[in-house]
Amino acid sequence: MEDLxxxxxxxxxxxxxxxxxxxxxxxxxxxxxxxxxxxxxxxxYLLGITGPPGAGxxxxxxxxxxxxxxxxxxxxxxxxxxxxxxxxxAILGDRIxxxxxxxxxxxxIRSMATRSHLGGLAKNTVDVIHLFDAxxxxxxxxxxxxxxxxxxxxxxxxxxxxxxMVPGLGDSVQISxxxxxxxxxxxxxxxxxRDGADKLLSELKAMLDMIKDEVKPEIFRTVATDDVGIDxxxxxxxxxxxxxxxxxxxxxxxxxxxxNELRAYIYDMIxxxxxxxxxxxxxxSRVAAKQETPMDGVEELFTELGIRIQExxxxxxx
Amino acid sequence: xSKKIKVLIAKPGLDGHDRGAKVVSRALRDAGMEVIYTxxxxxxxxxxxxxxxxxxxxIGLSCLSGAxxxxxxxxxxxxxxxxxxxxxxxxxxxxxDEDIPGLKAAGIAEIFLPGASTEETIEFIRNNVKTA
Numbered sequence: 001m002e003d004l005x006x007x008x009x010x011x012x013x014x015x016x017x018x019x020x021x022x023x024x025x026x027x028x029x030x031x032x033x034x035x036x037x038x039x040x041x042x043x044x045y046l047l048g049i050t051g052p053p054g055a056g057x058x059x060x061x062x063x064x065x066x067x068x069x070x071x072x073x074x075x076x077x078x079x080x081x082x083x084x085x086x087x088x089x090a091i092l093g094d095r096i097x098x099x100x101x102x103x104x105x106x107x108x109i110r111s112m113a114t115r116s117h118l119g120g121l122a123k124n125t126v127d128v129i130h131l132f133d134a135x136x137x138x139x140x141x142x143x144x145x146x147x148x149x150x151x152x153x154x155x156x157x158x159x160x161x162x163x164x165m166v167p168g169l170g171d172s173v174q175i176s177x178x179x180x181x182x183x184x185x186x187x188x189x190x191x192x193x194r195d196g197a198d199k200l201l202s203e204l205k206a207m208l209d210m211i212k213d214e215v216k217p218e219i220f221r222t223v224a225t226d227d228v229g230i231d232x233x234x235x236x237x238x239x240x241x242x243x244x245x246x247x248x249x250x251x252x253x254x255x256x257x258x259x260n261e262l263r264a265y266i267y268d269m270i271x272x273x274x275x276x277x278x279x280x281x282x283x284x285s286r287v288a289a290k291q292e293t294p295m296d297g298v299e300e301l302f303t304e305l306g307i308r309i310q311e312x313x314x315x316x317x318x
Numbered sequence: 319x320s321k322k323i324k325v326l327i328a329k330p331g332l333d334g335h336d337r338g339a340k341v342v343s344r345a346l347r348d349a350g351m352e353v354i355y356t357x358x359x360x361x362x363x364x365x366x367x368x369x370x371x372x373x374x375x376x377i378g379l380s381c382l383s384g385a386x387x388x389x390x391x392x393x394x395x396x397x398x399x400x401x402x403x404x405x406x407x408x409x410x411x412x413x414x415d416e417d418i419p420g421l422k423a424a425g426i427a428e429i430f431l432p433g434a435s436t437e438e439t440i441e442f443i444r445n446n447v448k449t450a
Contacts (some may be wrong), residue, residue: 014401017373023323088322089347095368096357102364108371113322113352 001029005036008135013108016135020110023066023127034127037134044076044133044140047237048158050120050180053146055107055164056190058097059224061143066227067100067234068139074106076132076140080122083113094143108137120144126261129157134220135287155183156260158239159253162186162233165204181207184217185240189234192221215243274301323351323447326374328365329358330393333383338410338432342378345436351443362392369386369397369405375447376406378439386413391424404448410434425435 004022023030047064049057061077068075078097079094090274092111101107112122121144122128132140144154155161163184189201201219208216218236222229244250274280283300292300299309322347327343343353351380354372358367369377377397379390390409397403409421410430420428428442 008438017371020322021373025320037362083352084347087348087350089350090352091343091347092352092354095354099356099360100354102367109368110371111352115322146420266353296397 001032004029005033008033008037008131009040011135011253013105014119016108016131017110019131020128023131024122024124026114026124030127034130037130041130044129044137045238045241046129046158047139047141048144048161049141049159049164050147050151050154050183051164051188051190052148052166052169055146055166056222056224057143057146057164058094058232060162060190060222060233061094061141061165062098062142063221063224063227063230064234065098065107067230069101069104073138074136075108075144075264076135076137077107077109078128078132079109079111079143080120080125081111081113082143082145085113085116088115108135112139114145118151119153120147120154121157124156126264127267127273147305149179152179154184159244159250160185160237160238162188164188164190165200165225166191167194169202185244186233186236187217187219188222188229190222190224192229193223193226196300199222203221215247244302265299269282270305270307273305277301277304322437323376323443324354324372324374325351325376325378325383325443326354326356326365326369326372327378327380328356328360328368328439329380330360330365330382330389331383331385332359334358335382336380338382339378339380342380342436342439346440348444349440349444351440362396363391363441365393366396368400370400370402374405376408376443379407379409381409381411381413384412386411387417387420390426394425396443406443406447408439408442410439415448 003175004015004019009017022033045182049061051057065075065077077098081090081092081094083090090113092113095109109110110128112125114122117123125142129140133286142154142158144151161183163180165187187204189197204219219238220229220233222233279301283297287294287297325346327339329339342354347354354374358370365377377393379393381389384407394407397405407426408428409426413429413431421429427446430439
């Protein structure tokens with residue numbers, strides 16, 4: 001395990017790849033690895049790319065990688081694709097668009113399946129980010145699954161979130177809905193050479209005009225397949241990062257991220273212990289049979305685990 | 319929970335016929351495996367670099383151009399060179415019977431010819447990958 005960590009910190013591809021496997025699959029050694037590398041994290045720029053399926057996220061990512069490489073930055077990509085809800089398997093195909101970088105030592109691409117995790121990312125995405133960060137990658141791009149409206153986890157992780165839009169997916173009501181549309185720090189209107197791009201652009205602008213925030217997301221037109229608009233987009237991304245840094249929001253974001261990581265682990269660790277209790281299956285049966293509310297079930301399990309619950313006495317008195 | 323089997327399905331060489339590779343990819347997905355598919359016209363170097371970054375348990379090579387005798391062993395050699403020869407390599411495509419012994423001697427664990435069922439491939443991977 002020490003060799004693995006040393007190799008990872010020295011930027012060895014195989015060590016990093018093996019460490020990711022351990023972390024992704026919650027295999028023995030995960031905690032030790034994360035403990036050794038955690039103090040060395042916090043330097044990479046985390047860039048989220050999200051948007052509906054087929055919007056061109058992977059192609060755009062490919063072109064952003066190329067741009068960053070020309071600037072001499074090392075890049076890691078986490079490309080998330082959905083797992084089948086039926087078989088648990090997955091086809092991870094985002095890499096197809098990025099294979100021109102396969103032989104570049106400065107680019108490390110890793111595919112992850114969601115494994116039925118909701119929110120647009122894979123369950124252990126954050127831990128994999130830590131590994132890339134500790135390995136000294138300058139920029140880590142996280143490409144979410146193709147999202148619909150509510151998969152917004154990426155915003156809690158990335159410094160800058162790019163929402164990729166394409167013409168022809170819906171009218172202005174779609175644009176004014178909540179969720180994915182609200183998390184953009186930067187919009188990329190991709191396939192901007194197609195019919196409807198101007199309309200989409202003006203609708204986006206109209207939506208943004210209604211936002212009261214002092215810092216509004218910038219909109220960029222791109223045609224990723226032809227490498228059009230990428231330089232401007234990347235400049236816009238880092239300009240956003242700089243604004244966040246200077247506004248002091250960054251500290252708030254860091255705390256938010258820490259809280260989110262803690263929350264995820266509190267859930268996982270308590271759940272694991274609860275499932276290990278003998279009473280667990282009985283509680284599930286009683287809740288399923290409507291003999292007990294889920295909250296009462298949780299209290300029973302918590303009592304067994306030695307976790308005290310504050311009673312809501314006042315609310316119950318009438 | 320045991321670790322999921324991760325397989326890279328890759329097409330070395332210049333033919334663009336990837337129907338077979340896609341059918342196998344889907345079958346492995348339906349068998350609960352995580353499949354990386356990298357598209358057509360990949361060099362052995364690209365395939366091996368991808369396999370190492372993704373830390374796959376197995377690589378399935380598909381070739382219909384007739385260049386399998388050169389390309390398949392090259393993948394195995396590069397894996398060895400990188401210290402990743404624990405990766406299970408199998409192949410498929412239009413491959414003459416007389417080529418099979420040579421490919422196996424070169425380190426390709428199994429060759430699936432047209433007509434082989436996807437179940438055979440799934441069973442083979444499950445029984446032969448190093449992790450479990």
